[in-house]
Amino acid sequence: xxxxxxxxxxxxxxxxxxxxxxxxxxxxxxxxxxxxxxxxxxxxxxxxxxxxxxxxxxxxxxxxxxxxxxxxxxxxxxxxxxxxxxxxxxxxxxxxxxxxxxxxxxxxxxxxxxxxxxxxxxxxxxxxxxxxxxxxxxxxxxxxxxxxxxxxxxxxxxxxxxxxxxxxxxxxxxxxxxxxxxxxxxxxxxxxxxxxxxxxxxxxxxxxxxxxxxxxxxxxxxxxxxxxxxxxxxxxxxxxxxxxxxxxxxxxxxxxxxxxxxxxxxxxxxxxxxxxxxxxxxxxxxxxxxxxxxxxxxxxxxxxxxxxxxxxxxxxxxxxxxxxxxxxxxxxxxxxxxxxxxxxxxxxxxxxxxxxxxxxxxxxxxxxxxxxxxxxxxxxxxxxxxxxxxxxxxxxxxxxxxxxxxxxxxxxxxxxxxxxxxxxxxxxxxxxxxxxxxxxxxxxxxxxxxxxxxxxxxxxxxxxxxxxxxxxxxxxxxxxxxxxxxxxxxxxxxxxxxxxxxxxxxxxxxxxxxxxxxxxxxxxxxxxxxxxxxxx
Numbered sequence: 001x002x003x004x005x006x007x008x009x010x011x012x013x014x015x016x017x018x019x020x021x022x023x024x025x026x027x028x029x030x031x032x033x034x035x036x037x038x039x040x041x042x043x044x045x046x047x048x049x050x051x052x053x054x055x056x057x058x059x060x061x062x063x064x065x066x067x068x069x070x071x072x073x074x075x076x077x078x079x080x081x082x083x084x085x086x087x088x089x090x091x092x093x094x095x096x097x098x099x100x101x102x103x104x105x106x107x108x109x110x111x112x113x114x115x116x117x118x119x120x121x122x123x124x125x126x127x128x129x130x131x132x133x134x135x136x137x138x139x140x141x142x143x144x145x146x147x148x149x150x151x152x153x154x155x156x157x158x159x160x161x162x163x164x165x166x167x168x169x170x171x172x173x174x175x176x177x178x179x180x181x182x183x184x185x186x187x188x189x190x191x192x193x194x195x196x197x198x199x200x201x202x203x204x205x206x207x208x209x210x211x212x213x214x215x216x217x218x219x220x221x222x223x224x225x226x227x228x229x230x231x232x233x234x235x236x237x238x239x240x241x242x243x244x245x246x247x248x249x250x251x252x253x254x255x256x257x258x259x260x261x262x263x264x265x266x267x268x269x270x271x272x273x274x275x276x277x278x279x280x281x282x283x284x285x286x287x288x289x290x291x292x293x294x295x296x297x298x299x300x301x302x303x304x305x306x307x308x309x310x311x312x313x314x315x316x317x318x319x320x321x322x323x324x325x326x327x328x329x330x331x332x333x334x335x336x337x338x339x340x341x342x343x344x345x346x347x348x349x350x351x352x353x354x355x356x357x358x359x360x361x362x363x364x365x366x367x368x369x370x371x372x373x374x375x376x377x378x379x380x381x382x383x384x385x386x387x388x389x390x391x392x393x394x395x396x397x398x399x400x401x402x403x404x405x406x407x408x409x410x411x412x413x414x415x416x417x418x419x420x421x422x423x424x425x426x427x428x429x430x431x432x433x434x435x436x437x438x439x440x441x442x443x444x445x446x447x448x449x450x451x452x453x454x455x456x457x458x459x460x461x462x463x464x465x466x467x468x469x470x471x472x473x474x475x476x477x478x479x480x481x482x483x484x485x486x487x488x489x490x491x492x493x494x495x496x497x498x499x500x501x502x503x504x505x506x507x508x509x510x511x512x513x514x515x516x517x518x519x520x521x522x523x524x525x526x527x528x529x530x531x532x533x534x535x536x
Contacts, residue, residue, distance in 0.1 A: 232252075257276050315329030471489070
């Protein structure tokens, strides 16, 4: 938010500090020339409104993006942002033309009813009857890949295999999608399988207004019983910023009309739906709460009632690694019984394990389906997941240090050179501040501090930044903005990839003060709240 006048004042101040003619020592003169050139390059970027807007939004990588030479120089920051995103999309489209987007699902159905619902007296004489029989009674595997053909055309190849109680089959589908305009696209689908005959389908998407769209999907399924047509139409509308309304009409083998309202906010997801159809009509209400933590924890519950019975479901999901989300849901229904559904999302792959526990409503089955996954998760998290993530983070940090070692060494040398060049200016600043009983930085450290007893084995990594901070004092004030302090003159990053803080012990009006601020936290001193109690 600095004005052009503030930029010019800072530029003049740093030029005076680093000007080569102010230093007679040959080594200091060489270091001053290098820092003076860096300051000049920074001022050239920040004094130009266009390059400054690019740098403020995207940093150094934005300035390195190809294509800015064709951008009009009178654009606003918002227009520059749009132009940058357009250039990024074009580069991403070129990259997508050379790769696929695989997606897959593996589902394994498990019958564990023998755990809770068995007649022990009938199997006393049968060998091996002392152990419950847990069986896999169904499996499903599906996979799809996308191949961009042009900027508007995409081919999608998908296939699936299914088996249940010893009987199974599979199918393969090819879809060709074309984006016809900014308002819509169309898709042709061809399929074949061993259980069903050829399939021909057509899907059309169209934005009717900025807040309303329609999707129509028609298909012809050929089989030994003849041709079975099907048609599905969905009309959707934005009711407000976070709410969508849907109307669906399905005609064919399972004809139905469905209406639903979905509200999705930063902290919650709510759905209510009503369906009238053959063979099933039902009403469903579901709610999901999103916790604002780094693990993206979510808890959910739903109630579904219809001609088939009533089902109550509740569960939770949590991020266990950078690309993996683990979830568990308990389903209690009449006459469906009790089931536990475990799902693992790993990047674009989904692994689903529905475990059927009992056909009856047994309290013991509900209890173990609820408590069991929690106990297993916390045990795995403590013994496996947490150590694995810690080791992975260490490996990534080590790799990051290796990749940036030469750059960090250069930054360290530049910071040390800047500190040597600041000595004379800092001496004059301290004399002026002492004369007015102003702000004097006694000690200042920047880097990784370890205050928690649980992390006492970790190594403290800090650097002394007393001189650079004192050099930034002006009129008994020190103001740091919301940005990483590693970029300040005389600073560098002593612990790449780790949390850093700035600790300052300073004297103001003859009284000691102390403050600690996070790396990206704004800091303004002096403040009364930083004062050290003399009695303490």
